[in-house]
Amino acid sequence: MLSQDSNLMLEINDLHASIEDKEILTGVNLEVRSGEIHAVMGRNGSGKSTLSKVIAGHPAYVVTSGTVKFNGENLLEMEPEERARIGIFLGFQYPVEIPGVSNLEFLRVATNSRRKELGKEELDTFEFEELVKERLSVVQMNPAFLDRSVNEGFSGGEKKRNEILQMALLEPSISILDETDSGLDIDALRIVASGVNQLSTRTTATILITHYQRLLNEITPDFVHVMAEGAIVKTGGQELAIELENRGYEWIEENIKKINL
């Protein structure tokens, strides 16, 4: 999806972030342009999920230095809801269950807040039902899940489909999908990946956070980054993901040690 007229959407510069006084991100640098798909890989605890939460504005994380800009605007000054409204979407690794809150109503309120930002008319219950039924096909989701509480009693796969359904409704500019492939069987993975592919355009960008190559067989990234100890330590193309699959993360970490020596 790369094209010559790609715009710089997300610009992360020397980002440091902590939680409860423990530094997790130790200097992340990353640029994402429209039309691009980036994969971020790395061991557990390397800082991948923290990076996604800091971009989305999770209040538990404190940015101690560095900048994050989205279309030139300082993202770090914005509340999480403002970031979502201007087009940043975080697909959760563990989507939260919210008993008593109807999934349909939640999706409608969320969609309308994004539509308002885009200058589109807000949708009433009936109009929204039409839209959501149409978008359900992107992830082949059973409409029965709309009548249930948000993610309550959903299987792992259903929760991930619900995340991609939200992505389809919110039409974000940049989607950060945190381990969307975890807990999915092959069929569910294909459905979710197909949904992401359908929603990727020249004007949008995607960051896939994953441990495994198998998601990247379904969604072809333009760049693959490896994170270790809170920073991106290596960047390459899809061949890097294949090499990681074959050689593991130790190979990268040994390389870092050699460079540091």
Next chain:
Amino acid sequence: MSFKDCVPQWLNSIKETNNLYVEKIRQKGRSNLNLLDHPNTKNENWRLSNIKRLENFINLPFPDQAKFDYQNKYPIFKNIPKNILQIKIDSLDNPLESLVLPEGVRALNNEEIECYLGHTIDRCNSNNLWPVAINEASTNQVIGLEVKGNNLPTIELVLAANANTFHSTRVLIKVREKTTLNLNEVIIGSSKSSQSNLMEIIVGEEANVHHGIIALGGGNAHLLTNLAVEQKEQSNYSLIALQKGWLFSRFEPHIIQLRGNAKTNLKGLQISTGDDELSTHSYVRFDGPNGELDQLNKAAANDNSHSIFNGAIQVPKVAQKTQAAQLSRNLILSKRAKIDTKPELEIIADDVRCTHGATISQLQEEELFYLRSRGINSKQAYSLLLEGYYKEIISMLPLYSERWSFLNNLL
């Protein structure tokens, strides 16, 4: 004025009755009031209560007429759909005398009331409760109903109180075997009102009773509600109770499975704001094997309010194979709010599956963040989460979607 001084005065202010069975009930109430200790904080059952507020409870005169215009306050009561039998109960007139009851619903006569009344209270160990004695001492009439069949309308009992007055109501419902009953009891308080409500329900074999209690106070209203339910074998009894807006509210549901082999489902929600004190003191006993209980009591305490839950469950030796689950889930929404919760299981039988637990927390940060990450502002996210928390209980009220969904906006 302390109870010692004000109770005799209050008893003297009760108008005489020429109804013999009512007089019998009153005598029983009076003698119990003489025997029982008045509520005090040294008594475990009242330890957490604001006794001063309870003293105010009986310092109000009895009403001369029912004049509270609750229909203007809650317009829903003006509109009575065909599938609802609405019975307005005040402490003065007998509403059954002016109502044409549908097939399957019958008013019990005085002899029948005398025969059945008090039976369930005895079984449920409610006789030694001070609020029951207060109710009995002030009884003016008993509304007695027998219901039978599976095509009954939903019965909606409306118990509304005038401002600055004391109301005492007593209801007895006998649900015949294999009957399905939806019952909503709507208790409406008004400025400085006091209400004492006592209800007995006999649930026949293989009967299904779905009972909602919607207790909406307002303006320094006080409420004592006692409920005694006896369940026969193979019956299902489900109670969904909401308390909101009472300066003082104490709800005491006592439920007995007479021979076990029955199902009981108790769901409660207490929403306290301002200076409210809301409490639930439930008691469930299994007098036979294979009984089931699923109990969830929720509270959300805001401002300076206080929410209390005491949940006692007794599983004696005869109650083998009982399955009981009790959970008290509480949200504390302000720094000054207070929550006390005490789940209490007493198990003598050795082959049972019983669980209990209690949680007190604030709104979950992860849930708030999830909603905010979808563009929903923090205020709206907070409201949605609270609405969801409440809806998990109130959506189970009989006729929720047709009649009670407006509560979502009210709460």
